[in-house]
Every structure is written in structure tokens, then in C-alpha cells.
């Protein structure tokens with residue numbers, strides 16, 4: 127009986143991949159554990175092992191093919207003595223439809239064109255297409271080239287090239303003195319980095335994800351954030367804490383939390399959470415130069431997303447300044463990080479219905495660019511905030527309070543906060559989608575403040 | 579690990595049960611890997627293939643009512659302590675029939691009935707939790723012992739040493755089982771650990787420890803019995819550093835480029851814990867090739883059924899999103 131070999135999913139966020147290389151050919155006998163092919167995901171090249179045994183009857187997808195969807199038949203195994211001819215036609219690559227999962231997956235496709243507004247770039251600036259992952263790496267590398275005291279430390283940042291491949295190539299360029307693999311001791315290595323910052327260096331601490339930074343939060347808050355104040359301004363901690371934050375896909379409650387509101391609570395910290403690759407790059411460079419501890423919140427799902435990034439020697443984005451992605455008159459949507467995905471999708475849907483939407487990407491959470499939000503609301507008189515974090519004491523709650531106190535007379539409706547649900551992140555695919563904020567919820571919140 | 583494997587006096591029944599339990603874990607994990615590739619299992623999925631002798635040997639040293647707690651690499655521990663393959667597999671696929679109703683996933687499963695306290699996703703966090711379980715048992719005076727499993731990477735966590743101190747101070751009945759599979763993700767042990775003998779790290783706290791060949795289920799069981807005896811007699815904690823090896827990547831998305839294929843193959847060829855028992859069964863004339871084939875077939879059947887169950891069990895009802903967040907006040 128012929129068995130189809132299907133394109134495997136090789137990471138939590140993989141939907142398609144490149145069939146880089148076949149290590150078998152038609153007619154070969156394979157047994158379980160043999161390596162069949164090398165498959166490139168967005169993060170790595172993986173070896174793909176056989177589970178079943180048999181003879182390779184037919185290879186259906188040629189090596190070098192990219193964009194092969196998960197669960198597409200890529201080859202057919204037959205039993206000893208069986209003929210391959212019978213299956214040749216029936217097994218044309220008819221992709222078994224993968225489960226739709228648009229809610230948590232990124233379209234890895236077309237780069238998003240930033241409709242940059244209020245950006246002061248030199249005349250004639252050109253752009254290049256980059257993923258967020260590459261932009262972050264470039265930001266760190268550029269700063270490390272220009273400042274000897276900047277160094278990177280964290281789990282798997284060096285030899286493994288980054289757990290999410292953000293620091294790819296950096297060990298080669300900067301050596302193990304400046305790109306340092308640590309043991310799994312978040313509390314300890316964060317304390318060491320804080321000490322190094324007190325001692326005159328500018329550490330970049332990568333957390334494999336911010337979930338694990340909870341073990342280090344005492345050092346981040348009690349040591350890094352408060353020392354400048356407690357020392358009467360004598361010494362502080364110029365350093366960056368960075369890594370993926372928020373939900374990835376299907377990794378459950380302990381690995382899927384958005385910490386924006388936690389860190390935003392703390393005087394002494396700056397907190398940024400970029401959406402686009404340009405902002406990721408520009409803000410990270412600013413964060414590394416900033417004399418304060420900066421919490422730099424990334425997102426795993428955005429790592430592989432491409433954007434237009436200004437192609438210049440030293441592109442920086444000021445911390446504390448929001449970006450207006452799209453101007454509009456009827457309603458203001460305020461978001462940050464991956465929340466922007468829902469905001470922009472909702473804006474598109476609302477726009478098609480003739481509603482003029484202004485979309486603000488905060489980029490920085492602390493300091494918060496309240497001026498841009500207030501000015502916008504003075505114009506539109508309505509506001510919906512969007513974030514993936516929990517609803518209680520959320521960033522949206524804070525914005526609502528600011529608007530109530532400073533733009534009360536301009537509001538024609540209560541501010542609605544669209545957030546993740548007030549539940550630990552469930553693992554089940556269907557529940558996970560519901561637990562996150564959805565575009566539909568943003569659209570209906572917008573309509574409700576517009577009384578439509 | 580260089581020394582010869584034990585071939586001590588061991589009954590046919592015991593050997594056969596070791597064989598079946600280890601094979602069940604291996605086949606289950608292979609199936610899980612396959613379902614992951616098909617997109618039926620999502621997120622992180624950490625396979626236990628290669629390490630089977632550790633839990634199987636230690637479970638043989640445990641008594642009814644003893645507790646266990648481990649990391650995210652937990653499928654083997656659950657099967658070994660008697661949890662149902664169906665319920666475990668259905669949790670991996672995120673379905674209603676899973677041990678956590680689909681809400682926990684691969685890394686977060688529990689069974690009060692089998693005294694399995696998780697499945698923890700934060701490296702090292704299960705170590706103080708394990709000591710806490712032992713604290714409760716000592717407090718209640720019920721004579722139970724807890725196995726707290728953790729990795730060579732987790733062994734560098736500060737909370738482990740805070741726990742060692744208190745466990746020794748209070749004579750807690752906990753066996754700290756360090757499953758040293760030589761890697762923490764892509765980091766080989768010598769790149770993260772200042773002194774290689776992790777079992778000696780209890781010395782500073784007065785906790786006895788020993789290294790064990792974790793590819794030899796009989797050696798593991800013997801060491802487990804000694805450790806459990808120590809704990810149960812009220813002498814406090816014990817450390818077992820079980821030297822083992824994982825054949826697969828850290829999780830399904832790890833290309834494992836930090837070691838050679840030859841290194842893995844050598845382990846598989848020379849140290850495989852299942853082959854070891856298989857050889858003893860055959861050479862001791864306890865079982866014929868045919869009998870072992872029949873066992874293999876039975877186990878494949880159990881595993882295939884669990885996969886079917888895990889595919890057919892429905893997704894959790896939408897209302898489940900909002901349940902189990904707070905316990906009812908009674």
C-alpha cells in the first residue's frame with residue numbers, strides 16, 4: 127500500500143517551507159529514523175526523518191521548491207515489490223488543506239508598506255525590504271560596531287545563533303567576548319548584566335522570551351530601574367532587556383503572556399514595543415544608546431514579517447514618540463506591537479464601509495506619547511485601544527484614564543479597550559484564537575463608539 | 579557511563595515489564611512526532627526518546643502514593659506512572675479528551691489520581707515545587723516520597739540551590755533526579771556548567787548524591803531504591819544524577835546542529851536502553867523474537883488507538899475558555 131509522505135510542520139509558527147534538499151532518491155529503501163530531506167523553515171534548516179518504512183516510489187516535490195504548504199504530499203512510499211507507476215498520477219501535489227489559523231499566524235508574504243506620516247527623513251531616502259528579525263540584528267550589530275562597551279548576553283544567543291535566530295552571524299563578527307551564551311539562570315545573569323551596566327558597560331540582555339524574565343524581574347525592577355534614583359543620580363543602568371513578548375502560537379499559558387503593562391508600571395524603566403521592522407531597528411538603536419534601562423518587547427510572530435526599512439547609515443527612532451500609520455477623522459484606533467495587526471485590519475474593514483479611521487502605533491509605552499493620542503481624539507472624538515495583554519490594568523485602561531482627564535470634553539463616546547481575554551492562555555487551537563483579541567472585536571467596538 | 583551494563587539477577591516478568599513500558603514511551607513519542615509534523619500537535623513538543631530507562635527504572639522503585647513532578651519533557655513520566663496514553667495524546671492535540679481538557683498542552687498536564695504534579699514550562703520551577711510536595715508529605719506524616727525531575731540545564735538555576743538548602747535543613751523526603759542528557763537546548767553541558775559532577779552539588783548542603791547510568795534501567799532502579807529508602811527513613815533528600823541522552827532535537831523545531839549525527843548514532847547503537855533489555859530477554863532465553871514482535875505489535879496498537887482517540891476527540895467547547903480560572907467558593 128502506498129503511503130504519502132507529507133510536508134511536516136517543523137516549528138510552532140510554520141505554515142510552509144522550502145524543500146531544500148532530498149537525501150533520498152526514487153527506488154531507495156528507507157526505514158524509520160532515516161533522514162529523508164532537509165527542510166528550511168523561517169528559522170532553520172531541519173532534517174526530516176522517516177517514520178514509516180518502505181521504498182521511495184515517487185518524489186512529488188522537487189528540491190529547491192519553496193512555499194511548500196504543510197501537509198502537502200511531497201513523496202510516496204511503496205512497499206517492496208509494489209510498482210510506482212500506479213501511484214504516479216493519483217498523488218499529484220494536492221495539498222491537504224491545513225487548518226485555517228489566520229488568527230495567530232502571520233502572512234509571511236508581501237511586505238507591509240508603512241504609510242509613514244510625521245517621519246522626518248532626509249530627502250531622497252531609499253528603502254529596503256527587511257524582516258523584523260533582520261532589522262533587530264542590524265540594529266545591535268551597528269551599535270556594537272560603534273560602541274565597544276555594548277555587548278549581548280543570553281541563552282543560545284551565540285553558538286546557536288539565537289533561539290529565534292535574531293543574533294544570526296553576530297558571534298562570527300564580534301566573537302565570544304561580546305556575544306555570550308549564558309546558562310539558564312535568568313535571575314543570575316540579569317543581575318550580572320545590571321552589575322556590568324553599573325560598571326560602565328552597555329549590556330543587551332536577550333531573554334529567550336519575556337515569560338522567563340519573570341525570574342529576573344527583581345533585578346530588572348529593584349536593581350536596574352531604581353538605582354539611579356536611590357543613588358541620587360550617581361549611577362544607573364544603561365542597558366536593554368529584549369526578547370519576544372506575548373503569545374506565539376499554541377505554546378500554552380506559561381509561554382504566552384504580554385508584559386507591556388507590567389513594565390509600563392515602573393518608574394525608572396522605559397518600555398517600547400515596535401510593530402514594523404523600521405521601528406524595531408530605529409528604536410533598538412535608540413534603546414541601546416539610552417542611558418536608562420529599556421524594556422524592548424518583541425513578538426515571535428512578527429519576526430518573519432517584512433517591512434520597508436529606511437536604507438541609511440544610522441536610522442534611529444526616538445523613544446516616546448508615536449507613529450500615525452493612517453490619518454482619519456471619524457475614530458482613533460490606538461495600538462502597539464502585534465496589536466497593530468488587528469488595528470490595521472479593522473481600519474481596512476471600516477474604511478471599506480466609509481468610516482475614516484486614524485490609526486496610531488504607540489511604539490513606546492513608557493514614556494507614552496499622550497499628546498499624539500489627545501490631538502487625534504480632539505479631532506475624531508472617539509477612541510478604541512487594542513492590545514493582546516490581559517484586560518485588568520491594561521495599557522488601554524491607562525489611555526482611557528488619560529483621555530478622561532485631559533480630553534473629557536472632546537469625547538463623544540466612552541473609550542473601549544479591546545484586549546486579550548481575562549483567562550490564562552489555553553492550548554487548544556480554537557480556544558487560543560478566542561483568547562486573543564480579534565479583528566471582529568475591534569470592528570464592533572469601533573462601530574459601537576460610532577453608534578452604528 | 580563507560581562501565582558495563584548490569585545484568586544482575588532479575589526476573590523474567592520484571593524484564594518484560596521494563597521492556598513494555600520503555601517501548602510504549604518510545605512508540606508513543608514517535609507517533610507524537612508524526613502528529614506534530616501533520617500539524618495536529620502545535621506549539622512546543624519535547625520528546626523523551628532515548629531517556630526511557632530513567633523514568634521506567636525510577637517508577638519501579640516508587641510505591642503507590644509517591645509523587646512526581648517534572649519539566650515540559652513530560653510524556654514519558656506520565657506514561658510511566660500509569661496515566662492513559664489516550665488522555666495524554668488527546669492533550670497533545672488540544673482536545674476535550676486530554677488530561678487538561680485541551681487547555682494545557684504538551685508541557686502542562688497533571689493527574690491527581692496518579693500523583694503526577696506536572697508538566698512545568700519554566701526551567702527549574704518544578705524543583706522547589708517538588709520539595710514543597712515533600713514538605714506537605716512530611717507535615718502530614720504519610721511516609722510518601724517525591725521525585726523531582728529536572729535537566730542538566732535546570733541544574734544551574736538558583737532556585738535549585740535555595741531548594742537544596744531548605745530540603746536538607748528540613749529533612750524533606752524528596753529525590754532530586756537530574757536527568758543529565760548532556761544538552762540544554764543547544765548548549766552542551768560543559769559550556770554551561772563549571773564542574774561536571776552535578777550530583778556532588780549537594781555536598782555543600784549535606785545531601786548525598788550519586789551518578790547513575792541512565793541507559794541501564796536496572797542500574798536506575800537499584801539507585802532509585804537506595805535513594806527512596808534514604809528519604810523514606812527520614813534522612814532527608816537525596817540526589818541522583820542520571821546520565822542519559824536524548825536522540826531527538828530539544829523540541830520539534832530544533833535542527834540539533836550543535837552535535838554530530840555520529841554522536842547520536844553511536845549512542846543509539848551502543849547504549850540504547852530498550853535494546854539493552856531486549857538483549858537480556860533474548861540471551862537469557864526469557865522471550866523469543868516472535869514473542870517480542872507480538873509485544874511490539876500490541877504496543878503499536880495502543881499507540882495507534884491513542885492517536886485515533888486524539889484525532890477524534892472534539893476540540894474543547896467554546897465555554898471552556900472561561901472555566902477553571904477560579905475555584906468555586908463553597
Ligand SMILES: Cc1ncc(C[n+]2csc(CCOP(=O)(O)OP(=O)(O)O)c2C)c(N)n1
Pocket residue numbers: 281310312334338341649651699700701702728729730731732733757759761762763828
Ligand atoms: C526560565 C526559563 N528559561 C528558559 C527557558 C527556555 N528553555 C526551555 S527548555 C530549555 C533547556 C533546558 O535544558 P535541561 O534543563 O537540560 O532539560 P532538557 O530539555 O534537556 O530535558 C530552555 C533554555 C524556559 N522554559 N524557562
Ligand SMILES: [Mg+2]
Pocket residue numbers: 729730731757758759760761762763
Ligand atoms: Mg538537558
